[in-house]
Amino acid sequence: MKIYKIPEATVMRLSVYSRFLHQLIDEGVATVSSGDIAKGVGVSSAQVRKDLAYFGEFGTRGVGYRVDELYGHLMKILGLDQTWNIVLIGAGKLGSALALYQGFAERGFHISTILDVDPARIGTKLGNVEVEPLEVLQDRVKENNIRVGVVTVPASAAQDVTDRLVQAGIKAILNFSPRILKVPNSVILRNVDLSVNLEVLSFNLALNR
Amino acid sequence: MKIYKIPEATVMRLSVYSRFLHQLIDEGVATVSSGDIAKGVGVSSAQVRKDLAYFGEFGTRGVGYRVDELYGHLMKILGLDQTWNIVLIGAGKLGSALALYQGFAERGFHISTILDVDPARIGTKLGNVEVEPLEVLQDRVKENNIRVGVVTVPASAAQDVTDRLVQAGIKAILNFSPRILKVPNSVILRNVDLSVNLEVLSFNLALNR
Numbered sequence: 240m241k242i243y244k245i246p247e248a249t250v251m252r253l254s255v256y257s258r259f260l261h262q263l264i265d266e267g268v269a270t271v272s273s274g275d276i277a278k279g280v281g282v283s284s285a286q287v288r289k290d291l292a293y294f295g296e297f298g299t300r301g302v303g304y305r306v307d308e309l310y311g312h313l314m315k316i317l318g319l320d321q322t323w324n325i326v327l328i329g330a331g332k333l334g335s336a337l338a339l340y341q342g343f344a345e346r347g348f349h350i351s352t353i354l355d356v357d358p359a360r361i362g363t364k365l366g367n368v369e370v371e372p373l374e375v376l377q378d379r380v381k382e383n384n385i386r387v388g389v390v391t392v393p394a395s396a397a398q399d400v401t402d403r404l405v406q407a408g409i410k411a412i413l414n415f416s417p418r419i420l421k422v423p424n425s426v427i428l429r430n431v432d433l434s435v436n437l438e439v440l441s442f443n444l445a446l447n448r
Numbered sequence: 449m450k451i452y453k454i455p456e457a458t459v460m461r462l463s464v465y466s467r468f469l470h471q472l473i474d475e476g477v478a479t480v481s482s483g484d485i486a487k488g489v490g491v492s493s494a495q496v497r498k499d500l501a502y503f504g505e506f507g508t509r510g511v512g513y514r515v516d517e518l519y520g521h522l523m524k525i526l527g528l529d530q531t532w533n534i535v536l537i538g539a540g541k542l543g544s545a546l547a548l549y550q551g552f553a554e555r556g557f558h559i560s561t562i563l564d565v566d567p568a569r570i571g572t573k574l575g576n577v578e579v580e581p582l583e584v585l586q587d588r589v590k591e592n593n594i595r596v597g598v599v600t601v602p603a604s605a606a607q608d609v610t611d612r613l614v615q616a617g618i619k620a621i622l623n624f625s626p627r628i629l630k631v632p633n634s635v636i637l638r639n640v641d642l643s644v645n646l647e648v649l650s651f652n653l654a655l656n657r
Contacts, residue, residue, distance in 0.1 A: 253651075318647070318651050332549075336545035340541075340642060342643045346646070434552050434557060437532070438460075438463045439459050440596055440622060442527050444620055445524075
């Protein structure tokens with residue numbers, strides 16, 4: 240099944256739905272309606288149905304969805320029916336926090352390689368993973384079949400590090416540095432700016448000034 | 449001017465546009481077209497025009513936008529024409545990374561208060577700010593006129609901490625804990641799950657399996 244042009248907001252909501260379904264499984268709930276999902280995650284039930292409709296027919300009219308079945312479908316759609324090895328570059332404060340972030344492992348993301356250029360950091364451990372020099376990038380990507388890279392280096396080093404990731408065969412990059420990066424069309428780039436989240440709040444607070 | 453029902457995705461793009469315009473100001477660029485902005489940030493020019501149209505008429509047909517003027521408008525819309533004092537609760541790895549994150553200060557977000565319950569953390573400093581016990585929350589919120597709280601505590605403590613923030617008069621909460629939190633309708637809650645960003649990547653990689 241090939242699917243194109245799914246809005247990113249839909250993908251992000253699928254992720255939210257899958258977490259809610261996981262919670263229902265833990266609670267022993269067997270079936271769920273789009274209305275239940277909508278209420279549980281705070282969107283409209285029309286939105287839930289529209290998001291799921293991109294991927295075919297899951298539910299049964301009048302009965303709703305089987306929780307475990309829908310959960311399995313969503314995890315597969317999100318690519319979470321497998322483990323992804325990840326290389327993280329930049330073992331500073333943010334890099335360390337991400338390396339130790341429980342939420343990644345829970346969703347099948349395994350930071351298998353952590354690299355830095357700072358001799359003071361190389362050889363230290365973050366969880367079970369030792370920080371290694373940037374030079375081993377190509378070897379580790381091959382050995383561990385890594386396709387995803389996370390960039391948490393200072394802005395001045397971000398493009399260089401990104402170029403190295405691309406050259407090493409990385410197919411998707413999550414960039415936490417505040418620099419607009421260039422990658423070839425064959426590589427997926429996603430920028431995370433943590434302050435954007437605060438700006439959604441300040442926007443809403445400013446409306447009521 | 450009161451504005452309602454602006455899609456969150458639009459707000460997030462306004463944030464991206466404003467950063468691009470800031471870059472143009474640094475480069476001495478005086479005017480810009482919606483096409484230039486679109487190309488600079490990687491969306492369609494129709495999208496740029498639609499996003500800006502929510503907030504009135506900014507540009508001049510055939511000339512485009514005055515960069516400094518549009519930047520000023522966007523910063524005001526985003527509530528970034530002022531400084532926001534912020535209380536951060538939870539001085540663990542992620543909390544420490546956020547407390548030291550340069551990107552917040554650049555956009556006018558000032559983490560003025562950092563609280564924790566762990567005696568080993570209380571009294572330590574993150575940047576210029578000393579970690580204080582949770583008990584001073586109410587006092588600090590009043591003294592520093594804080595309206596925004598950031599929650600980086602373990603899931604088990606997240607709802608209790610959120611209740612305390614609400615009680616202390618906080619109006620907007622950014623939650624990094626992996627727990628679905630309840631707040632009154634008068635309080636804006638935004639959940640940040642860092643793994644969602646990786647899932648957008650794995651979704652796209654999985655499409656090509």
